[in-house]
Amino acid sequence: MRYSKLFGKTIKEAPKDEVAANAKLLLRGGFIDKLMAGSYTLLHLGRRVEQKIEQIIREEMNTTGAQEVLMPLLHPKEIWNETGRWDSAREVMYQFKKNDKEYALSFTHEEIVMDLVRKHISSYKDLPVKIYHFSTKFRDEKRVKSGILRGREFLMKDLYSVHVSEEDMTKYYQEVIEAYKRIFKRMELDAILTQAAGGVFTKGSTHEFQVIVDSGEDEIVYCPGGDFSANAEVSSVKEGKQCDLGHGPLKKAKAIEVGNIFPLGTYYSEKMKALFTDHSGQKKPAWFASYGIGLTRAVGAIVEVHHDDKGIVWPESVAPYSVHLIEIRNPKSEIRNSADEVYARLQKEGIEVLYDDREDISAGEKFADADLIGIPIRLVVSEKTQDKIEWKKRNEQKTQLLSVDAIVKRF
């Protein structure tokens, strides 16, 4: 992508009332645009990051045997009345009436999945079902905050699993925990498995994946050794108590919830008659669980964790492009190595490159923009580099001069 053609430019100063690092940096870098409080456009750079995250999740979901689908966002009131959530979840749900029919915008999909299951499942032979999708969630938050960490409209991956027994559900639940650990590790989020409450989803206990960061809105109580963590809202354990594995006292910290998993049991399937016939010919309610990861929130959380005073420092796995190529021209110079040629070569090799080809822009400004955008590798072609190319990592100071071939080999 030629930077000169990219829609959405960097800006020098963030809107003054933004406080959250993710809001300031994503806005300044041209990753997002705010339509209103809690509603953001993902500009091209932001969308690419989100798509990288989406692909990581997709791969790990598929590894667990789950299948990708896409469910609707416009729901009839009737389906929500079946579980009583039209009323009990009224506060978070956007509900409206049109031509005498009432609708809701989706804030989750348990009821929709239950409807699918009762229509498409009849026997224990049809189970388990593991389906997931990536889509928008609408939630009427009392208060939106912290840039894209808490909006009223956001992207989420939600996975639903349906089983013949509690044992089978629990077994898969553990598989998803492992998949989630791999997902967060791949996007370089240090997410801690944490005990939590279920909100409008279940009265039972659930798990969240929490990333410790000062700007987080949740508070967790955890053992640094990793043997215990709980959301402060459900924890009866006091800070300072010794941990089991001898890692010292429990600590309290601010954290961002980036994922959650709910073992829902048979509550929904009983209410909605999502039944299957077992070996003995009896009708039984299916065991059900749901699992979410906030995509847009993950983008924000990564920025909260991975940035410095100059800008974002994207992990390689989610960076919008792999390399940021900069051309610095000196019109008086005899030497004319061509950044255009380097760009063409890298593209031919399948390397994702953002090429700052702008003319009449100073070197300093291009460097500053590269630091702000935060692509992991910066390449510079200039009079100084002769027939070589300067290679620099975003999170390191040192530079190296390499040939195009040497650079291609590094990918």
Place this chain on the structure above:
RNA sequence: CGGGGAUUGGCGCAGUGGUAGCGCGCACGGUUCGGGACCGUGAGGCCGGCAGUUCAAAUCUGCCAUCCCCGACCA
């Protein structure tokens, strides 16, 4: 929903009663050319909205809206 702060050009700001200005950005011309260069010219704002006070309102008063932060609530 309660409390606090804010709202003047795309962004950041100044402007305490007399009809709006600066920096950045943008356009054009020229000089520069490895860490946000410089000179010149120019475009761009019914000062968040509505009402009121006044000869006169960005400025004073009231109501409303929007945004940010804290809290309550929530994945």
